[in-house]
Amino acid sequence: MRSVSELLQSPADFDLFSESETPDERLLEHGVHAPVLLWARAKDRPVVWGWTLLRRLSALGIGEVATVSVWGDGAEALALALRAEGRAGAYSWDELRRIGAGIRRLGLTRADAQFAELVMGRRGSVLREVERFEALPEVLRTTVRDGMLDLKTAERGAGLPESVLGVFVEGAARLSFSQRRVILGLLYEFCVLGGRPAGEVIGYMRTAFADPDPPAALRALRFPRLSELERRFGEIRDRNLSGSGVELQPPPGFEGSAFQVRFGFETRAQLLKRLEALQKLESRCDELFELL
Amino acid sequence: MSCLSYYKSRFTRFYAERAVAGREAVGRAARRLGLQTPIVIESREELPEEHRNEHTLVAVPTRGNAVDRCPGSRGHVCCNYLTIDLYAGCTLGCSYCIMQSYRNFAPLVVNVETEPIIAAVQTIAAANPGRRIRVGTGQIGDSLQLDPLFELSRELIEAFAAEPRVELELKTKTDFVDHLLNLPRKGNAIIAFSLNPPELVGAEEPETASVERRLAAAARALEAGYRVAFHFDPIIRVAEWQAWYRAVIERLRGFPAERIAWVSLGTVRFTTALRDAVPPRAYMFDEFVPSRDGKLRYLQPERVETYRYVRRVLERAIGRVPVYLCMESPAVWRRVFADRCAFPVGSLFAPLKLPDAQRSSREPGQKARDPRPSGR
Numbered sequence: 001m002r003s004v005s006e007l008l009q010s011p012a013d014f015d016l017f018s019e020s021e022t023p024d025e026r027l028l029e030h031g032v033h034a035p036v037l038l039w040a041r042a043k044d045r046p047v048v049w050g051w052t053l054l055r056r057l058s059a060l061g062i063g064e065v066a067t068v069s070v071w072g073d074g075a076e077a078l079a080l081a082l083r084a085e086g087r088a089g090a091y092s093w094d095e096l097r098r099i100g101a102g103i104r105r106l107g108l109t110r111a112d113a114q115f116a117e118l119v120m121g122r123r124g125s126v127l128r129e130v131e132r133f134e135a136l137p138e139v140l141r142t143t144v145r146d147g148m149l150d151l152k153t154a155e156r157g158a159g160l161p162e163s164v165l166g167v168f169v170e171g172a173a174r175l176s177f178s179q180r181r182v183i184l185g186l187l188y189e190f191c192v193l194g195g196r197p198a199g200e201v202i203g204y205m206r207t208a209f210a211d212p213d214p215p216a217a218l219r220a221l222r223f224p225r226l227s228e229l230e231r232r233f234g235e236i237r238d239r240n241l242s243g244s245g246v247e248l249q250p251p252p253g254f255e256g257s258a259f260q261v262r263f264g265f266e267t268r269a270q271l272l273k274r275l276e277a278l279q280k281l282e283s284r285c286d287e288l289f290e291l292l
Numbered sequence: 293m294s295c296l297s298y299y300k301s302r303f304t305r306f307y308a309e310r311a312v313a314g315r316e317a318v319g320r321a322a323r324r325l326g327l328q329t330p331i332v333i334e335s336r337e338e339l340p341e342e343h344r345n346e347h348t349l350v351a352v353p354t355r356g357n358a359v360d361r362c363p364g365s366r367g368h369v370c371c372n373y374l375t376i377d378l379y380a381g382c383t384l385g386c387s388y389c390i391m392q393s394y395r396n397f398a399p400l401v402v403n404v405e406t407e408p409i410i411a412a413v414q415t416i417a418a419a420n421p422g423r424r425i426r427v428g429t430g431q432i433g434d435s436l437q438l439d440p441l442f443e444l445s446r447e448l449i450e451a452f453a454a455e456p457r458v459e460l461e462l463k464t465k466t467d468f469v470d471h472l473l474n475l476p477r478k479g480n481a482i483i484a485f486s487l488n489p490p491e492l493v494g495a496e497e498p499e500t501a502s503v504e505r506r507l508a509a510a511a512r513a514l515e516a517g518y519r520v521a522f523h524f525d526p527i528i529r530v531a532e533w534q535a536w537y538r539a540v541i542e543r544l545r546g547f548p549a550e551r552i553a554w555v556s557l558g559t560v561r562f563t564t565a566l567r568d569a570v571p572p573r574a575y576m577f578d579e580f581v582p583s584r585d586g587k588l589r590y591l592q593p594e595r596v597e598t599y600r601y602v603r604r605v606l607e608r609a610i611g612r613v614p615v616y617l618c619m620e621s622p623a624v625w626r627r628v629f630a631d632r633c634a635f636p637v638g639s640l641f642a643p644l645k646l647p648d649a650q651r652s653s654r655e656p657g658q659k660a661r662d663p664r665p666s667g668r
Contacts, residue, residue: 193567194577223579225591253581255592257623292592292623 001064004057011044014081015051016098039077040069048077049084074106082118089121093133093145100130139165157184160191161198171209182215186222229254229291236287244277254291295440296324305343306330308351317404318351321441346383348399358412367584368619372644373426376409378444379433384465387496388526388560392570410451417455419645430463440471453479465500467509473516482553483513484521489536492528519551525558525618527598528575541605549611557602558618559595561587599628
């Protein structure tokens with residue numbers, strides 16, 4: 001058994017993980033928890049794993065804790081710490097940054113890939129992932145940290161003016177993940193591909209966020225001619241077929257030459273109603289073909 | 293800059309696979325590059341990683357099919373064009389070129405073994421009696437960018453001169469035609485020039501010859517006895533597109549219609565991979581929709597408007613010449629050529645028979661219907 005307060009004074013090179021609610025407090029009071037791991041090879045025998053546990057024990061007034069000494073080099077010590085924590089793929093971005101810093105501090109930059117499975121639950125480079133996150137503007141780091149955007153989508157937004165990002169973050173909180181992704185993609189097109197001034201794009205965004213369907217509203221601003229085709233199609237369809245039970249579809253993207261109709265019927269009267277509607281449509285179908 | 297000084301500044305390494313290292317075209321190119329011999333390698337896989345870039349030339353023998361069908365585009369109309377991969381790769385740097393989306397591939401590969409190509413085309417011609425065989429070398433590279441170095445087109449022109457139904461098209465954005473002008477037998481060889489308004493050439497085709505130089509080269513080719521062709525592809529609908537394209541088409545007035553083999557039209561199209569690979573281009577901000585082949589194209593009514601306009605202006609400038617659309621849907625063909633089809637479509641759209649040796653993964657997959665105007 002070792003003194004909790006003494007262990008909390010040891011070098012904090014492996015203090016990488018965020019505070020945890022587990023194990024339950026009552027288990028800790030009964031001494032039911034994993035032992036703290038110490039790195040026997042290092043001079044000061046630093047704590048390799050158990051920092052959050054030590055802080056909780058200290059807060060509960062528990063003075064001593066069981067420890068286990070582990071041997072091996074820095075890479076093995078770090079791998080043990082990660083195995084003991086056992087949350088591959090579930091670390092927060094702040095933890096990932098601390099793990100990345102730990103990898104560098106231990107001189108393990110070139111061996112980085114061997115920790116990928118233990119940290120991210122997949123192959124890759126922990127340091128590269130952290131670098132990508134750190135390269136984001138602060139406002140996007142916050143959205144990624146808060147789980148509002150994935151890293152790849154956020155990177156797409158990295159070239160956007162900060163003022164645009166600010167308005168995006170304000171409005172994005174009430175949107176779904178996929179809606180945010182669509183909007184950020186459109187903002188990228190406005191700002192980077194189209195070189196539109198930030199003020200203009202902010203105006204578009206405010207209009208979109210005021211709409212019940214913000215991605216559709218922003219898309220209509222980005223693709224006004226396609227939206228106009230869709231509007232005209234909807235108007236022709238409703239004027240001729242509304243209430244008739246006949247569904248009419250244009251070819252996707254108005255690309256091609258065939259419209260599709262679909263209907264069902266249960267009685268002669270229903271069939272007659274559908275056919276009359278189609279006949280009405282036939283007499284005005286030039287309007288439809290003009291859309292293609 | 294002359295051709296040769298251009299090559300010397302552009303290409304710093306020349307490799308040749310052992311199987312073709314002793315060929316005349318390889319020796320010729322080496323001498324013109326100021327080298328004794330190329331660096332001989334067993335296969336192109338030996339190329340050092342750091343030399344796999346656009347400053348390296350590699351001479352190779354024919355592998356796989358010497359002649360293949362144009363890959364066309366799924367869901368779009370196939371015009372039965374056959375392709376020869378004589379020069380693979382290009383350094384002209386056009387922003388819309390699909391090769392920009394896999395730029396790290398890079399060395400320019402030259403197939404210097406022309407005999408299998410000639411034999412394959414002759415076999416195809418024999419298997420399709422009475423049919424025109426349209427074949428070109430400009431599918432995955434510029435037909436003439438490297439040709440003054442290797443002079444491979446001369447071998448093809450001379451061989452096909454004896455085949456009256458074979459129309460060999462050399463398609464280019466350069467003005468490198470002079471080495472071909474004095475050939476005694478030109479047969480049905482066609483020298484074709486991709487054209488765009490000078491403003492777009494300057495912005496999007498950085499290392500190509502100016503429109504003026506291309507047209508001067510076309511005039512020299514015509515004077516020497518070749519037929520010429522023009523490709524307005526890709527047409528880019530910038531704000532001033534009508535005036536710009538009208539102006540460049542006006543410059544074709546001096547070319548007699550009967551000496552123009554064909555004119556092709558195609559609007560700009562690209563994959564999202566290409567859009568993400570090149571620096572942002574203003575024209576890519578226009579409204580595009582995904583087509584059946586996955587590429588992004590302008591809205592269909594706008595493509596139809598574009599083709600109708602260009603075709604009308606062409607007809608006013610040079611009269612009636614065969615016009616076709618490249619990689620377009622049957623729906624667009626029907627709308628553009630609603631009055632009549634400018635190209636002799638009957639012979640164009642019936643699939644060519646390729647002998648077994650030439651059958652490949654590129655069997656006509658389009659299955660697009662005959663685009664001739666229907667009753668509607």
